[in-house]
Amino acid sequence: DGGITQSPKYLFRKEGQNVTLSCEQNLNHDAMYWYRQDPGQGLRLIYYSQIVNDFQKGDIAEGYSVSREKKESFPLTVTSAQKNPTAFYLCASSPNPGTRDEQFFGPGTRLTVL
Amino acid sequence: ILNVEQSPQSLHVQEGDSTNFTCSFPSSNFYALHWYRWETAKSPEALFVMTLNGDEKKKGRISATLNTKEGYSYLYIKGSQPEDSATYLCAFVTSNTGKLIFGQGTTLQVKP
Numbered sequence: 400d401g402g403i404t405q406s407p408k409y410l411f412r413k414e415g416q417n418v419t420l421s422c423e424q425n426l427n428h429d430a431m432y433w434y435r436q437d438p439g440q441g442l443r444l445i446y447y448s449q450i451v452n453d454f455q456k457g458d459i460a461e462g463y464s465v466s467r468e469k470k471e472s473f474p475l476t477v478t479s480a481q482k483n484p485t486a487f488y489l490c491a492s493s494p495n496p497g498t499r500d501e502q503f504f505g506p507g508t509r510l511t512v513l
Numbered sequence: 514i515l516n517v518e519q520s521p522q523s524l525h526v527q528e529g530d531s532t533n534f535t536c537s538f539p540s541s542n543f544y545a546l547h548w549y550r551w552e553t554a555k556s557p558e559a560l561f562v563m564t565l566n567g568d569e570k571k572k573g574r575i576s577a578t579l580n581t582k583e584g585y586s587y588l589y590i591k592g593s594q595p596e597d598s599a600t601y602l603c604a605f606v607t608s609n610t611g612k613l614i615f616g617q618g619t620t621l622q623v624k625p
Contacts (some may be wrong), residue, residue, distance in 0.1 A: 458612070
């Protein structure tokens with residue numbers, strides 16, 4: 400089945416630790432995105448990548464890092480510098496760069512910092 | 514700061530009722546408007562991507578209209594069914610940034 404997978408579904412982390420969230424797609428999409436959801440707020444863009452080996456900061460990139468070494472993979476690292484990392488994280492992809500294509504979303508990872 | 518507002522925040526209707534929600538966005542530098550449906554425990558799924566003023570799109574019992582001059586889009590559901598229960602998200606794209614800016618969503622509950 401084609402789609403986007405995110406792992407793990409739930410993640411617990413101690414304060415001060417870095418953690419990496421996985422996002423993989425087999426849709427052959429060029430563009431990939433990371434969003435964060437907090438209660439009562441819309442999805443906010445963390446980072447996006449329009450092509451392999453290239454990525455740009457979104458609106459709330461501080462405390463996060465990404466890589467795009469392969470077309471199908473776009474992992475997100477939540478670093479200890481992120482002040483409030485507890486949230487629900489969604490990964491998405493779209494066939495082409497540019498935002499007139501619909502985005503396809505993964506099932507999300509809920510990160511809790513203890 | 515660009516703001517996308519959705520109203521109402523939540524809605525409870527009976528099965529068979531028709532309903533509609535609003536997405537308000539800045540009327541300048543419009544590029545595209547997306548609608549997504551997000552069911553509990555599932556991933557958001559695209560309903561429509563709208564790009565032209567006056568656009569009307571339809572998928573089954575769900576339709577959407579777009580007014581870029583005044584900065585709003587309506588989503589209509591005709592004859593709501595329990596399976597329509599979900600959070601409906603809209604996302605505005607400005608030609609300046611090329612990024613999606615999401616509203617906070619409208620949560621619809623359809624009672625059988």
